[in-house]
Amino acid sequence: MGDDFDRRRADDLVSPAGDRAAGPASETLDEPGPGPAGREQSGAGRSHPQAPVASGAPAAGRGTDEPRTVRPPISLTAPTRRRVQEALIGGTLFLGSAVSVLTTIGIIGVLLVEASSFFAEVSPWEFLTGTRWAPLFVPQSFGVLPLLAGSLLVAAGAAIVALPIGLASAIYLSEYAAPRVRAIIKPALEVLAGIPTVVYGFFALTFVTPLLQGIWPQTQIFNALSASLVVGIMIIPLVASLSEDAMNAVPGTLREGAYALGATKLEVSVRTVLPAALSGIVASFILAISRAIGETMIVAIAAGATPNLTLNPLESVQTMTAYIVQVSMGEVSFGTVEYQTIFAVGLTLFAITLLMNIVSIFVLRRFREVYE
Amino acid sequence: MTAPEVGNGRFQPRRRMRNVLGQLFRALFLLATCVGLAVLLVLLVDVLRTGAAHVSWDFVTAYPSRFAERAGIWAALIGSLWILGFTALFSFPLGIATAIWLEEYAPRGWLTRTIQTNIANLAAVPSIVYGILGLAVFVRWLEMGRSVLAGSLTLTLLILPVMIIAGQEAIRAVPNSIRLASYALGATRWQTVSRQVLPMAMPGILTGTILALSRAVGETAPLIIIGALAFVPFVPNGPLDSFTVLPIQIFNWVSRPQPEFHDIAAAAILVLLGVLLTFNLIAILLRNRYTQRS
Numbered sequence: 248m249g250d251d252f253d254r255r256r257a258d259d260l261v262s263p264a265g266d267r268a269a270g271p272a273s274e275t276l277d278e279p280g281p282g283p284a285g286r287e288q289s290g291a292g293r294s295h296p297q298a299p300v301a302s303g304a305p306a307a308g309r310g311t312d313e314p315r316t317v318r319p320p321i322s323l324t325a326p327t328r329r330r331v332q333e334a335l336i337g338g339t340l341f342l343g344s345a346v347s348v349l350t351t352i353g354i355i356g357v358l359l360v361e362a363s364s365f366f367a368e369v370s371p372w373e374f375l376t377g378t379r380w381a382p383l384f385v386p387q388s389f390g391v392l393p394l395l396a397g398s399l400l401v402a403a404g405a406a407i408v409a410l411p412i413g414l415a416s417a418i419y420l421s422e423y424a425a426p427r428v429r430a431i432i433k434p435a436l437e438v439l440a441g442i443p444t445v446v447y448g449f450f451a452l453t454f455v456t457p458l459l460q461g462i463w464p465q466t467q468i469f470n471a472l473s474a475s476l477v478v479g480i481m482i483i484p485l486v487a488s489l490s491e492d493a494m495n496a497v498p499g500t501l502r503e504g505a506y507a508l509g510a511t512k513l514e515v516s517v518r519t520v521l522p523a524a525l526s527g528i529v530a531s532f533i534l535a536i537s538r539a540i541g542e543t544m545i546v547a548i549a550a551g552a553t554p555n556l557t558l559n560p561l562e563s564v565q566t567m568t569a570y571i572v573q574v575s576m577g578e579v580s581f582g583t584v585e586y587q588t589i590f591a592v593g594l595t596l597f598a599i600t601l602l603m604n605i606v607s608i609f610v611l612r613r614f615r616e617v618y619e
Numbered sequence: 620m621t622a623p624e625v626g627n628g629r630f631q632p633r634r635r636m637r638n639v640l641g642q643l644f645r646a647l648f649l650l651a652t653c654v655g656l657a658v659l660l661v662l663l664v665d666v667l668r669t670g671a672a673h674v675s676w677d678f679v680t681a682y683p684s685r686f687a688e689r690a691g692i693w694a695a696l697i698g699s700l701w702i703l704g705f706t707a708l709f710s711f712p713l714g715i716a717t718a719i720w721l722e723e724y725a726p727r728g729w730l731t732r733t734i735q736t737n738i739a740n741l742a743a744v745p746s747i748v749y750g751i752l753g754l755a756v757f758v759r760w761l762e763m764g765r766s767v768l769a770g771s772l773t774l775t776l777l778i779l780p781v782m783i784i785a786g787q788e789a790i791r792a793v794p795n796s797i798r799l800a801s802y803a804l805g806a807t808r809w810q811t812v813s814r815q816v817l818p819m820a821m822p823g824i825l826t827g828t829i830l831a832l833s834r835a836v837g838e839t840a841p842l843i844i845i846g847a848l849a850f851v852p853f854v855p856n857g858p859l860d861s862f863t864v865l866p867i868q869i870f871n872w873v874s875r876p877q878p879e880f881h882d883i884a885a886a887a888i889l890v891l892l893g894v895l896l897t898f899n900l901i902a903i904l905l906r907n908r909y910t911q912r913s
Contacts, residue, residue: 343716415651443837541745543840
């Protein structure tokens with residue numbers, strides 16, 4: 248027994264497996280010259296898989312003749328083909344990433360340059376405080392407030408629909424739903440999020456508006472209410488999924504602690520989990536409203552094309568986005584003030600949504616409860 | 620006075636009321652969850668009821684017309700496929716390269732952080748703003764005109780952030796032990812990425828890509844801004860031809876007052892939803908095949 252055991256260990260020491268593991272390492276320790284060459288050999292092994300095994304000889308044999316026939320030793324400081332290749336690949340990949348930075352620069356640059364030639368003709372004060380928007384009529388008038396009010400009216404209506412429903416869905420999915428129910432409801436909500444907005448626009452105009460006219464006969468064909476209800480439906484999945492993520496991130500020990508104090512499921516959900524996830528929930532609200540302000544097709548189809556400074560949701564309004572679409576559909580010649588209004592309104596829209604996105608990121612970072 | 624005293628002795632558990640309240644809200648939460656799903660159902664039924672009777676082979680292969688009963692979607696459908704093809708061609712390599720760079724190559728520092736924040740911000744920029752960018756840069760400055768090329772480049776910029784974020788998540792999900800093992804065998808970084816990490820991350824990357832592309836297919840506003848035409852009685856023959864796409868055709872028909880055009884708009888919506896559904900099925904099949912092989 249003892250003999251067998253010893254021989255086995257001895258075999259292991261000289262077996263090829265032992266060679267592969269110990270050989271190159273000991274070489275590099277002994278003499279610097281063949282060391283890197285040994286590394287090179289392992290690279291060459293790819294094309295000649297037999298080479299290291301076939302040699303089968305003790306480590307010393309490999310160090311003497313093989314490297315000279317395969318390749319010259321690698322210098323660790325001078326660039327090799329492999330290193331140049333690696334650097335090139337890294338550089339190419341970085342160029343890809345640069346596209347996203349260029350996009351941002353492009354958006355800001357284009358909006359600023361074109362809007363500045365607009366503001367050379369129309370004073371920013373008139374633009375920001377004027378209450379009449381009529382750039383396509385004579386006399387022209389460039390007060391952006393009616394468009395801004397239209398956008399905000401639609402977004403407010405959408406928020407009234409989407410925030411409570413989205414949050415309630417998130418609470419249900421995160422705290423109440425059985426895994427099997429979740430597995431059905433979540434993909435269905437994703438389908439809701441994947442439907443093109445032009446389809447929602449069709450739905451608002453041909454289904455929701457007649458419904459509203461049945462309730463309030465004075466409802467105009469194009470009205471803010473129909474558009475904002477449907478925009479609200481569209482952003483429910485966004486609120487639900489982001490809020491649910493935030494609530495899922497709350498550790499279970501918090502819930503268990505609340506249950507141990509005798510809280511009911513509702514109290515655990517609303518008084519413990521909800522406050523703990525508040526930063527994520529608020530961030531999802533802000534993002535959803537920003538999405539509602541930037542939404543285009545639903546409002547272009549269902550809300551109309553009449554700049555209207557009103558709070559009555561049954562009237563036709565025009566949002567900033569719907570105005571940009573209206574101008575693009577018509578034949579407005581390049582370089583005119585009418586053409587430049589696209590960029591001035593676009594800049595306003597971009598500034599508002601960017602501000603909201605930044606605020607949501609700030610809320611997420613600043614007010615996040617961190618758990619171990 | 621047998622009950623234990625808590626605090627000032629006026630503690631009342633009110634169990635019955637709290638339980639009733641709990642049940643009530645449970646029902647309320649469930650109801651709210653069902654609102655979204657119910658609307659989805661109503662929407663699909665409404666479109667099917669209005670449009671199903673008008674979908675026919677003639678409708679699919681006919682060109683647009685002033686008369687609703689003769690109008691069709693052939694030009695829009697082929698235009699959508701052209702846009703889809705070119706957008707995929709541009710966005711896939713760019714998205715994958717950026718995702719790889721950010722996850723595997725980028726040094727940890729302010730530059731990477733800035734790029735990452737920038738991508739998150741770009742994902743939340745309204746799509747119509749990308750249309751304005753495309754109009755100024757591709758259509759006017761680079762003089763591509765209102766072409767397929769300008770349209771697909773605009774949509775590429777639009778869906779890139781979504782693709783990058785999906786790709787990063789897929790790459791991040793590859794366990795680090797795989798990378799370490801590869802490096803230990805003497806592989807370079809690129810060999811590690813291209814032979815180990817990417818094949819494992821591919822199912823996730825493909826799913827993200829296809830979801831992003833289906834967003835591009837349904838996108839309307841940016842293409843209207845760059846000036847895709849509403850009435851195109853021909854199919855594009857090259858990347859520099861003008862074009863229309865299904866969503867714009869639908870928008871055009873919905874905007875008309877006559878109810879007949881609303882009917883064929885519903886029919887076109889059915890075709891569009893059919894295309895999107897096919898797309899998602901392909902995504903699922905592709906993912907399954909990849910998962911089996913690796």
